[in-house]
Amino acid sequence: MRRRDFIYLTGFGAGAMMLPSLDGFGKNIDAQQALEGVDVRIKKELADAGLTAAKSAGASYADVRIGRYLNQFVITRENRVLNVANTESYGVGIRVIANGCWGFAATNEVTKEGIAKTAKRAVAVAKANAKLGSAPVQLAPQKGYGEVSWKTPIEKNAFEVPIKEKVDLLLGANASAMAGGANFVNSTIFAVNEQKYFASTDGSYIDQDIHRLYPAFTVTKIDSAKNAFETRRSLSSPVGMGYEYLVPLDSEKVTGVTPRYKKRYDMLEDMKFATTQAAEKISAKSVDPGKYDLVLDPSHLWLTIHESVGHPTELDRVLGYEANFAGTSFLTLDKWKSGKFNFGSKEVNIVGDKTQVGSLGAVGYDDEGVGCKKWDIIKEGTLVNYQAIRDQAHIIGLKESQGCCYAQSWQDVQFQRMPNVSLQPGKAQLSVDDMIKNVEKGIYIIGDGSFSIDQQRYNFQFGGQLFYEIKEGKIAGMLNNVAYQANTQEFWNSCAQVCDERDYRLGGSFNDGKGQPSQSSAVSHGSSTTRFNGVNVINTKRKIG
Structure with missing residues (x-):
């Protein structure tokens, strides 16, 4: 990503949405595999292997992050589906302090042996850095939390919602835009699940399950007589929520010149207003x-x-x-x-x-x-x-x-x-x-x-x-x-x-x-x-x- 570059998924319609694969997000997996987890006891054993290896190699501090990162894309344009993809990236990152300097190494070999080897490599990096470093790292004190967990308080896991339900929502919204006079429309639902396990020599073993969701669209209206066109993007917000974000509550509706909701989002209603407003923008003063x-x-x-x-x-x-x-x-x-x-x-x-x-x-x-x-x-x-x-x-x-x-x-x-x-x-x-x-x-x-x-x-x-x-x-x-x-x-x-x-x-x-x-x-x-x-x-x- 370039700095100052906000990547809106709505812009994928003519670009990245067309790609047959989504390199950089991990390997493609079956939708059902996204619902499988890793036992927290296994993650603790793996993390301890990394912490022990780092300390034995000379680290004064170490932390181990075991991460499983899941992404799901459902991408449509007008009356067709452009792409549906589920991706997974799974591995371990190890950060250490040795001789007063930071070192870091990572691996996708998620075994005790692979993690221990990576921890030693991180210490070697830190020791090499120390030869060039000046002031030693000063860490603010942090008491270990022991074994704890946290999960995004979702009502409905987006990864459990059938793909057909998401496709029907997007194509239905697209159809309303086309019926309202739009010339082009693309829409998408992007779901993220970060399953992260953190362990450190401070004594923390933290298991987290983090969910995010971003539904978005772009409507384009062309006026051939004026040789002009305008677009209106969705007024949705990416959120740290589950699929419940797409189930609007009338009690949360914010009145005004265009409909908005405080914590939920009505894509169909927003799409109808967007289609009208894109046309209005062409004639606006x-x-x-x-x-x-x-x-x-x-x-x-x-x-x-x-x-x-x-x-x-x-x-x-x-x-x-x-x-x-x-x-x-x-x-x-x-x-x-x-x-x-x-x-x-x-x-x-x-x-x-x-x-x-x-x-x-x-x-x-x-x-x-x-x-x-x-x-x-x-x-x-x-x-x-x-x-x-x-x-x-x-x-x-x-x-x-x-x-x-x-x-x-x-x-x-x-x-x-x-x-x-x-x-x-x-x-x-x-x-x-x-x-x-x-x-x-x-x-x-x-x-x-x-x-x-x-x-x-x-x-x-x-x-x-x-x-x-x-x-x-x-x-x-x-x-x-x-x-x-x-x-x-x-x-x-x-x-x-x-x-x-x-x-x-x-x-x-x-x-x-x-x-x-x-x-x-x-x-x-x-x-x-x-x-x-x-x-x-x-x-x-x-x-x-």
Whole structure:
């Protein structure tokens, strides 16, 4: 994955969806095999073989991750199925400290002998690194948890749902789009199950069963007379849930110009609205550039949070560890040390949270055996903390890790990854309708779109899916060709109002890229609808000739 590259499965329709195989996700398996597990007693015996071998070879610390990673893709276009695939990747990654330095090795030979041999290789790597290293690794203390387990609280395992049921849902949604006048439509359901076992010399043996789901589509409408076309992508969010996400609850419906749900998703309803709105976008008025008050829906704001808050508060970026690939951060340590750096207005309260139910980043324990938690990053507009893991905690005076270490698979070394980073709801009762009533000249933006942001996460530009003009407190019609520009500090200081918790919803990315070699992780960002005053809006319509 390229940095700043969000891979939406909806885009697979003309590209990766057409591939006959899905290399990189593991070997193809039968759907029934995905439901088979590995006995936790066997995993403990295998892990102990690795820990014992590492210590005997001279490691002062070691952890063993036994991972079974399952992916299921159901991919359709118009009235046909393009691909159905079940993949599995299974192996072991071993990380050690020897002579004060890290070493790592991995194997898909999941036997006691294979794991012991790999552990010794990891120690050899650490000792070689020590010859070039400077300061020894400082790990924040972590008490072992003993034998514990955690599972995503799902109601319906997506891997247990028959493929036919998923195909029928997707083709039914596609048919409604075509009947409504769409020219093209593609849709997909992507299910993930990470079965991860972690053991360390600290005394932890942690078994986790993690589930994620992402249903998505893209509708395209062509107007031949105008020589124009528009698309509208689904307003679904990737979630840390089971198949129950696709069983909508009317009680959770959020009213507005397009239907949205707080914790569930109605693909059929969204597809019908998307088909109509794609056609409306063709005829929508092109925006007049200028200053506007922006009312940003959570389906849009999550991406702005991700890029302008999530990434610049990653401590490894702040320290320059990602400078060669992903960039650095304008939120340097001196700003945090001052204790008074003005990141945003008093309305801006942003937390890191690895515990939020239904989110992509929710797990019980991270990939170095730390129990997950929630903490303040921005409090009443002031920068108060970063995102750190065990070997970074001492740098910012923490006595323990914040539990945000992750590896995309067993064969990749774990490192600091973004937790769920979310804007907290406003405390005063405020609905979206009430917010809009007080806007004289504004734009209501729904859904994420194209974006650009500099390497320090400071100057940026964001588009969206749907844009509605607000005049004198009322929605006046659809706009098109809208993007807003600002710098991070200026933008978050323009935050004037945040709707209350009744409107709070999650957005997120299945594929956030970082590191060299590059790794991908899944992360959610929550917010309620939020108002930003006096933001610069540009017209993105391309001029020909």
